[in-house]
Amino acid sequence: MDLISNLALGFATSLSLYNLFYCFIGALFGTLIGVLPGLGPVATIAMLLPITFGLEPVSALIMLAGIYYGAQYGGSTTAILINLPGESTSVVTALDGYQMARQGKAGKALATAALGSFFAGTVTTIFIALFAPPLANLALQFGPPEYFALMVLGLIASITLASGSLIKALAMILLGLLLGLVGRDVYTTEARFTFDLENLSDGLQFVALAMGVYGIGEIVRNLETPEQRSVAVSKVGGLMLSKAEFLRITPPVLRGTGLGAILGILPGGGALLSSFASYALEKKLSRNPAEFGRGAIEGVAGPESANNAGAQSSFIPMLTLGIPSNPVMALMVGALVIHGITPGPSFVTDKPDLFWGLVASMWVGNLMLVVLNLPLIGIWVRLLTVPYNYLFPAIIVFSAIGVFSVNNSTADVLVMAGMGVFGYVLYKLNCEPAPLLLGFILGPMLEENLRRSMLLFRGDATQFLTRPLTATLLGIALVSLIVVLLPNISRKREVVFKE
Amino acid sequence: MKLASLAATCLALALGAAPALADTAYPSKAVTIVVPFSAGGTADIIARMAAEHLQKKLGQPFVVENIGGGGGVAGVEKVVKAAPDGYTLALASTSNLSVHPTLYGAKFPYQTLRDLKPISQVSVVPNILVINPDKIPARNVPDLIAYLKANPDKVSFGSSGTGTTQHLAGELFMQRTGTKMVHIPYKGSSAMLPDLLSGTVELSFDNVPLLLPHVKSGKLIALAVATPDRQDFDKNLPTVAETVPGFEATAWHGFLAPAKTPDAITDKLSTEIQAFMKQPETIKKMQELGMTPMATTPAEFTDLIKSMTVQWKDVIEKGNIKPN
Numbered sequence: 067m068d069l070i071s072n073l074a075l076g077f078a079t080s081l082s083l084y085n086l087f088y089c090f091i092g093a094l095f096g097t098l099i100g101v102l103p104g105l106g107p108v109a110t111i112a113m114l115l116p117i118t119f120g121l122e123p124v125s126a127l128i129m130l131a132g133i134y135y136g137a138q139y140g141g142s143t144t145a146i147l148i149n150l151p152g153e154s155t156s157v158v159t160a161l162d163g164y165q166m167a168r169q170g171k172a173g174k175a176l177a178t179a180a181l182g183s184f185f186a187g188t189v190t191t192i193f194i195a196l197f198a199p200p201l202a203n204l205a206l207q208f209g210p211p212e213y214f215a216l217m218v219l220g221l222i223a224s225i226t227l228a229s230g231s232l233i234k235a236l237a238m239i240l241l242g243l244l245l246g247l248v249g250r251d252v253y254t255t256e257a258r259f260t261f262d263l264e265n266l267s268d269g270l271q272f273v274a275l276a277m278g279v280y281g282i283g284e285i286v287r288n289l290e291t292p293e294q295r296s297v298a299v300s301k302v303g304g305l306m307l308s309k310a311e312f313l314r315i316t317p318p319v320l321r322g323t324g325l326g327a328i329l330g331i332l333p334g335g336g337a338l339l340s341s342f343a344s345y346a347l348e349k350k351l352s353r354n355p356a357e358f359g360r361g362a363i364e365g366v367a368g369p370e371s372a373n374n375a376g377a378q379s380s381f382i383p384m385l386t387l388g389i390p391s392n393p394v395m396a397l398m399v400g401a402l403v404i405h406g407i408t409p410g411p412s413f414v415t416d417k418p419d420l421f422w423g424l425v426a427s428m429w430v431g432n433l434m435l436v437v438l439n440l441p442l443i444g445i446w447v448r449l450l451t452v453p454y455n456y457l458f459p460a461i462i463v464f465s466a467i468g469v470f471s472v473n474n475s476t477a478d479v480l481v482m483a484g485m486g487v488f489g490y491v492l493y494k495l496n497c498e499p500a501p502l503l504l505g506f507i508l509g510p511m512l513e514e515n516l517r518r519s520m521l522l523f524r525g526d527a528t529q530f531l532t533r534p535l536t537a538t539l540l541g542i543a544l545v546s547l548i549v550v551l552l553p554n555i556s557r558k559r560e561v562v563f564k565e
Numbered sequence: 566m567k568l569a570s571l572a573a574t575c576l577a578l579a580l581g582a583a584p585a586l587a588d589t590a591y592p593s594k595a596v597t598i599v600v601p602f603s604a605g606g607t608a609d610i611i612a613r614m615a616a617e618h619l620q621k622k623l624g625q626p627f628v629v630e631n632i633g634g635g636g637g638v639a640g641v642e643k644v645v646k647a648a649p650d651g652y653t654l655a656l657a658s659t660s661n662l663s664v665h666p667t668l669y670g671a672k673f674p675y676q677t678l679r680d681l682k683p684i685s686q687v688s689v690v691p692n693i694l695v696i697n698p699d700k701i702p703a704r705n706v707p708d709l710i711a712y713l714k715a716n717p718d719k720v721s722f723g724s725s726g727t728g729t730t731q732h733l734a735g736e737l738f739m740q741r742t743g744t745k746m747v748h749i750p751y752k753g754s755s756a757m758l759p760d761l762l763s764g765t766v767e768l769s770f771d772n773v774p775l776l777l778p779h780v781k782s783g784k785l786i787a788l789a790v791a792t793p794d795r796q797d798f799d800k801n802l803p804t805v806a807e808t809v810p811g812f813e814a815t816a817w818h819g820f821l822a823p824a825k826t827p828d829a830i831t832d833k834l835s836t837e838i839q840a841f842m843k844q845p846e847t848i849k850k851m852q853e854l855g856m857t858p859m860a861t862t863p864a865e866f867t868d869l870i871k872s873m874t875v876q877w878k879d880v881i882e883k884g885n886i887k888p889n
Contacts, residue, residue, distance in 0.1 A: 112604040146815065182602065206763040215799060250636075251748055254888075255668060255727045264638055264674055339597050387762065388778055398617060399755075403774060404610055406853045412780025474632045475639060513751070521749055522721060534598070 074420030080430050085128050088121065089427055091441040092129035093434045096136020097442070103144045103281060103461060105139035105468045106273065108393045109467055113471070114552045115401060123405040124420055128427040137429050138377055139164060139183060139439060139533055142370060143446055146175045148358035150281035152270055154467065155373040158341045159501050160280060162225070162365030168363050172450060173305030176443045177365055178315055179370040180436050181307075186323040186371035187432030189564075190378040193327050195425050200330050210522060211530055213334045215362040215539035217508050220339050222546045223346040227428055228359075235501045238492075242505020243512075245270055252514055255431040265477035274469045275506060277359040279499045281465055283489020287349075305443055311363060313510035318348050318368035326375030333383045335511050337376030342504055344372035350549075378428055385409055431462060436460065571826060579733035589688050590623040590816045591651050596758065598654045598820075601640025603633040607774075607798040607854060609816055611654040611687055618841040619834075624627040636728075637661045640673065645680040645696065649825035650721060652833070655681070659730050659816045666726045677874065679824065683831070683866035684831050689857040690889055692734050692791040695780065698769040706789050706808040713744035720746045723766035725754040725887065733877055734791055734814030736884040741809045754794035771815060773798060774855030791815055797852060800847050813876075817859070835863050 079085060100111045111133050118126035138153065145156040146163035158178065166175040208216075221239060228235030248259040249269030260266040307315070322344040329336040329343065334524045348368040358365050374527045383389040388410035390396040402409055407417065414421045449457075492499055523529045531537050596619070600612045616627035632640035640663050647653035657662075662677045675681070696703065703709035703721065713720060724732035727750045728762040739746060749766050754775050760766050762784055769776075770791055777798070779785045789805040790796050796800060805812040820838055822831050822859035841847055842860035851858040861869070881887055 115604050119613075173688075206759055209760055209763060209765040224805060252752060262672060265641065267636075267638065298651055334756070383759070388755075388775070389758050393603075395756065396753075400606060400609075402606070403854060408774055409776050411782040411784065413779060474630065475638070500882070520752075521747060524718070526749070 069195060071403070072418070072422050075419060075426075076195075076426030079124055079419050079423030080427035082541075084429065085125050086430070088125045088129040089132045089560065090434055092132020092134075093136040093431055093438055094132075096133035096138075097140045097179060097218030097435070097438060098136075100137030100140020100152075100196040101120050101143050101446070102140075103148065103150040103152055103277060103366060103465045103468050104427060105137070105471060106141050107134050108397070109468065109471050110137040110140075111394055111397045112543035115397060117402055119404055121329075123237055124400065124423045125162040126401055126405065127424050128431070130401055131183065131424060131427060132434070134377065134394055134398075135183075135187070135374070135428075135435055136438075137381050139180070139435055142183075142373075142417060143176060143177045143450060145447060146179065146257040146366070147172055147450060148457075148480045149280065149284040150465065151276050152273060152460070154276070154338055154371075154503070154507055155376075156343045157225075157276060157372075157500060161345070161368060161470075162360075162362050162554050165359065166363065166366065167450065168457040169299055171361065172313065172447045173365075173443050174307055174363065175366050176446060177305060177307055177440065177542070179310075179365045180439050180443070182315065182319045182367045184432050186375040186435045187326070188327060188429060188497045189535075190327050190330075190375045191425060194379060194382060194428070195422075196385055198425075201382050203334055204388065205331055205383045205389070207535060208332050208334065209479040210515045210518040210535040211533055212539065214503040214519050214538045215530070215543065216332070217335075217337070217512040217547065219517060219539055219543040220342060220508050220548065221512065222543050224395065224501050224508070225550050226346040226349050227342070227504060228498045230498060234495075234497050238497055238499070239505040242502040242507075243430075243509035245275070247513070253517060254300070263477075264538055265475065267472075269510070270470070270506075271472060271478045272474075272507065273472055274340075274478045274482040275485050276503055278485025279467050279489035279492065279502070281461065282482060282486025283493060285461060286486065286490040287493055288454060289364065289458070301341045305447065315367035318344070318364040319371045321347060321351075322368035322371030322373075323375045326372035326377075327379045330376035330379030331382050331390075332526050333380070333389050334515075335391075335507075337380040337392065338507060340372040340376035357516035374432075379423075381428070385413055385424070387411065388413070396468040435477075457492060492522055550551075589739075591833065594621050594652065595626040595628055596623075596652050596654065597697040598627055598629050598656055599640045599644050600631050600656050600657075601628055601633065601637030601709050602631065607690060607856065608656055608658060610854060611818055611851075612845065613854075614833060615656075615687065615841060618847075619837055636665065637889050638665065641681075642674045644821070644823060645675045645822050649682075649823040649827075651822060651826050651830035653823065654684070654834070655821045656687075656818060657821060658872060660728065662819075662821075662870050664728055664730070664733065665882075666875065666876050667878045668887060670713050678867065679827040679872055681821040682824050682826050682831055683863050683870060684820040684822060685835045685839065685842070685863065686859045686866045686869055687842055687862040688818045688851060688859055689792065690818070690855065691773050691796050692731060692814055692816065693766070693773055693776055693780075693802070693855065694734075694738075694770050694788045694791060695761070695785045696768045696788060697761060697766075697784075698786045699765045700764045704786065704788070706803070706805060708751055709788060710742045710808070712745060713742070713746065717745040718747055719868050720768055721749050721766045722746045722770075723751060723757040723761055724769065725757060725771065726752060728881075730814055730816045731772075732771050733880050733886075735768075736886065737812065737814050737876075737880050738770070738805070738809070740883055741812060753809075755793050758779060772816070772855065777855065786813045789877065792857075796856070796857065798811075817869070819859075819861075819869075833865055 141153040141156045142159045145160035149159040149164040151160045160264050163175045251265050254319040326340040329340040348364045349355050380391045384395040388401045469478045604609045612629045619627045644655040703712045722735045780787045839860040842858050848858050
């Protein structure tokens with residue numbers, strides 16, 4: 067069978083001692099650097115990219131892939147331990163992961179993330195091996211109108227991210243949308259909300275915003291009430307999952323993997339949506355949705371699996387069409403181009419050893435990550451026992467370095483500081499930042515695709531409804547909106563009747 | 566002791582910064598090459614290759630610093646504001662030098678030839694005119710023009726963003742041929758590519774490395790190249806200029822220094838950079854990357870920036886592309 071011989075070729079390539087070594091180095095460096103707050107996969111790969119220039123193309127790619135997984139996992143670690151999501155995907159992990167950490171279950175949260183990611187990685191590797199070329203065509207089915215409909219669906223789902231007031235969640239989403247408008251308009255290049263500051267012409271940087279609102283805001287909160295933290299520190303134990311917990315995380319991991327693998331194929335932000343989508347789905351399916359946002363293990367398991375599956379299937383458009391679906395993939399294309407290889411339609415047939423070697427190394431890399439990280443969990447968790455007086459200045463320093471390193475821009479550090487104050491204000495007002503961040507991420511994509519669709523339709527909006535895929539997605543969005551609103555309407559009715 | 570040597574170093578650095586002394590001693594410390602784009606792009610690759618060569622020849626480290634953001638404005642601005650001592654250089658592109666100052670108007674933080682001193686142009690990145698063959702029946706440039714004239718505003722052309730050479734190439738084409746298409750900007754070429762492959766947008770001018778694999782696979786058809794002469798990657802591919810005389814819409818890169826940098830320094834650098842660009846290995850590597858290597862003098866590079874600024878200013882004004 068073709069698949070078997072292809073995978074055999076792949077494993078023969080990736081399991082050579084030489085490549086195994088680079089896979090290990092990649093996963094190790096990725097984890098170590100990624101665990102520094104604010105240093106997500108993009109910054110980590112950009113920093114380590116020059117190292118790969120002298121390597122064989124296969125080894126370079128394998129190492130970069132290792133860094134990618136490692137850094138992504140490292141980002142989840144900081145999200146769970148200190149509420150610092152350095153990547154858009156780990157915003158969701160922070161929601162329940164950090165709450166688990168505060169309840170002394172940091173080890174369990176980290177183990178869930180590692181195991182969920184590994185499972186998702188294994189399944190998606192097989193998925194890519196089986197279906198990569200045909201799936202590439204799915205990516206082409208999605209034009210601007212379809213992406214617009216998908217973003218609408220995403221925004222509606224984001225309402226479920228909030229565990230408190232619906233009105234406040236809506237307000238946060240809208241505020242996030244507005245923050246997303248800062249910068250030069252893609253269509254007219256007109257500067258919006260930049261106050262003539264050239265530093266804002268590219269918009270607010272996500273990492274600065276997320277780390278400010280979450281990380282710095284959290285530090286201010288903790289300093290205000292020091293006794294809250296000592297609780298978390300006192301009971302750190304219980305690193306491994308119990309059998310009951312294993313059973314609890316199995317369905318979310320399976321669903322998350324499925325969602326991530328499919329959404330990850332879409333180059334225009336699919337992988338990004340997968341962890342949010344998975345969280346929303348788990349919360350809807352859960353018997354006690356009230357637990358979400360207060361340390362539900364499903365809220366870590368689902369999104370972490372989805373995020374890893376999505377990260378991996380986002381290789382599909384890159385390898386089969388030469389389309390990088392995110393900045394990390396763009397860096398990888400850059401690395402390949404340096405070696406004189408342009409990924410594209412003929413990549414799989416022209417360079418089978420490279421393609422299958424990379425596919426096999428995805429699994430090897432994920433395995434290494436688990437082997438590497440399960441023992442490290444104990445060390446990470448002990449980090450929490452460091453007295454807060456020493457920990458928080460270190461977090462601030464590393465955050466500032468991390469934010470600075472993304473664009474070498476001091477303005478971004480100032481944005482982070484400002485957003486820290488803003489995050490504290492949000493906390494005082496009982497407003498949750500997660501819907502804000504999702505609005506911030508989805509808003510620009512929503513606007514861009516809406517306006518692009520309208521240009522393509524030459525101003526005829528009815529065409530949204532005549533395209534089957536777009537109409538279906540918008541239909542699902544409408545149904546979800548009704549489902550989200552219904553309990554509220556009935557609850558309000560109850561209140562009304564009581565009076 | 567330690568403090569004294571530190572003070573001595575500081576003094577030496579301060580003196581080194583004075584232009585008069587720099588002539589003979591340059592370079593006496595590490596030189597920073599600012600690339601106003603993120604790591605891994607073509608500009609970054611050229612900068613790193615050149616840095617390695619300069620380091621070997623001039624005996625001091627040449628460090629590449631990537632300052633992305635704002636379409637490269639932040640990175641170029643840093644060089645504009647740096648001391649004119651030859652220790653901060655820029656590797657910038659067409660859009661940084663010949664488009665942005667016009668496009669973004671009076672509030673823009675620099676004017677290229679007032680604030681920067683050209684050293685050498687090092688590359689041309691040819692744009693090619695491609696179409697989606699399922700959507701457009703034309704197979705050569707004259708047929709395309711006829712098709713566009715018969716179907717005004719029906720064809721959408723995708724670009725990597727408003728004000729990029731890919732966008733301005735399309736505007737220039739419309740203005741010179743009297744045709745009409747709708748411009749659809751994207752955030753970067755790779756975001757546009759899926760829609761070009763699926764036929765959502767039907768036509769584009771974009772870089773060879775991005776498009777060539779899809780032209781080879783038959784998904785897209787290349788009609789012409791937007792350089793003045795035919796290019797080595799395909800001598801059979803005509804130029805747009807063969808049908809539309811004088812048509813030129815390419816991206817290029819070059820090294821620059823702050824405006825007041827002494828001639829002795831920029832000339833020295835230009836000589837080294839030109840020598841490097843003429844090495845057979847460099848030429849081979851550049852061609853692999855889909856670029857045409859260039860080795861020009863400061864005067865030639867200045868002329869290029871001037872003439873392209875004039876051309877794009879005209880296109881921007883006629884096309885009413887300016888934001889305000």
